[in-house]
Amino acid sequence: MVILALISIPISFINLQNKFSVLTIIEGTDYLKIFETKQLQSQMMVLLSTYNKGLLITQIFWGLWLLPFGYLVYKSGFLPKVLGIFLMLGCLGYLANVFGRTVFTHFSDYPISGYITLPATVGEIGICLWLLLVGPPNKK
Helix, strand or coil: HHHHHHHHHHHHHHHHHHHHHHHHHHHCHHHHCCHHHHHHHHHHHHHHHHHHHHHHHHHHHHCCCCHHHHHHHHHCCCCCCHHHHHHHHHHHHHHHHHHHHHCCHHHHHHHHEEEECHHHHHHHHHHHHHHHCCCCCCCC
16 A cells, blocks of 8 residues: 555656646746747647646556555444545546546546546545544543
8 A cells, every 4th residue: 555655656746847847938038939939838738738647647556545545444443434435436436537538538528527536535535534533542
């Protein structure tokens, strides 16, 4: 579980380079003045699209780590089992989202695309709220 979560960190940082490159273009330094405005806009759109594709790669690992985490929550005994189920469903939701956005051209236009990662959100926020409000059991 930890390895899957750790793999996503360097991928996310490397992917941020695309956004920093967009900022470089926006700054409008002197060496970019040889390009026309449309060329710069095209370069920015390519970089932003590349950033979005990089997020898809990261989402694979965001989803995969939820499966063992959800299983551990389900088996823990002090956290609600329903949160573990939501986390495991969140794993499937993330993977389905990556698959859908990779295979289908306009996947974001489908109504399901807005709800497919909702179980992961419910599970992750639910775990945080449960630990903040209820906390772990007191063993004396």
